C-alpha cells in the first residue's frame with residue numbers, strides 16, 4: 207500500500223495559457239503558497255495543498271502514477287491520454303472532476319479553403335495531421351471513415367501546405383491561425399476547456415477531506431462566476 211499522505215498535491219501548467227488562470231482560480235479558493243527556488247514546487251501555506259509546476263502533457267500521467275493527486279489541464283489533453291492509456295480496458299485511473307470555465311477552445315477538423323465541403327465522408331482515403339491521434343482515430347472509427355492519421359507534435363496547421371496531409375485536426379479558438387494558413391473549420395470533435403482532473407478511486411487518507419474542502423470552495427467560486 208502507498209504511504210498515507212496528509213498534503214494534497216495539485217499539478218498545474220508551469221508556463222502557458224492555463225498557468226495564470228489556474229493559479230488565480232486556486233488563489234480565489236483561499237490558497238496561498240511559498241515558491242521553491244527552482245520554481246517547480248509551491249508549498250501551500252494557508253492549507254496543506256501544494257502545487258507542482260509542469261508541462262501540461264505530463265499532468266494526466268502524474269495523476270495516473272500517483273505522483274500528483276489532482277491536476278488542472280485542458281480536456282483535450284486529458285481525453286487524448288485517457289484513450290491512449292485505456293486501450294479499451296475500461297480501467298481508467300483518472301477522470302474529469304470539474305469543468306473550470308477558462309481555456310475554452312474546440313478540437314476541429316479543418317480543410318483547405320478551396321474544398322467545397324460535403325460532409326465527413328469526404329475525408330475517406332485522406333491524410334489528416336494532428337497532435338490528437340487517439341481522439342481523431344476514435345472519431346474516424348465511430349464515423350466509419352477510412353482515413354490516414356498523421357501524428358505531429360506541433361505546427362499542424364502548415365502540414366497541408368507542406369504536402370504532409372490533406373486536412374488537419376487541431377485546436378481552434380479565434381480561428382485566426384486557420385485563416386492565416388488558408389484552412390477552414392468544418393467539424394468539431396470536442397468542445398474543450400480547462401478541467402480539474404483527479405483519480406477515479408477516492409482517497410483513503412487525510413487527502414479525502416482536503417479534496418472535499420477544495421471542491422466545496424471551488425464550486426462556490428465557480429457558481430459566483432456564472
Ligand code: PRT
Nearest residue numbers: 222223261262263280309310311377378379380381382383
Ligand atoms: O509547455 P506546455 O506543453 O505546458 O504548453 P503547450 O504549448 O502544450 O500548451 P498551451 O499553453 O499552448 O495550451 C494549453 C491548453 O490551452 C491547451 O491544451 C488547450 O486546452 C487550451 N487552449 C485554448 C489552446 C487554445 N485555446 C489555442 N488556441 N491551446 C492551443 N491553442 C492554439 C491553436 O492550436 C492554434 O494553433 O493556439 C493557436 C491559435 O489559435 P487561434 O484559433 O486563436 O488562432
Ligand code: ZN
Nearest residue numbers: 261262263264
Ligand atoms: Zn503541452
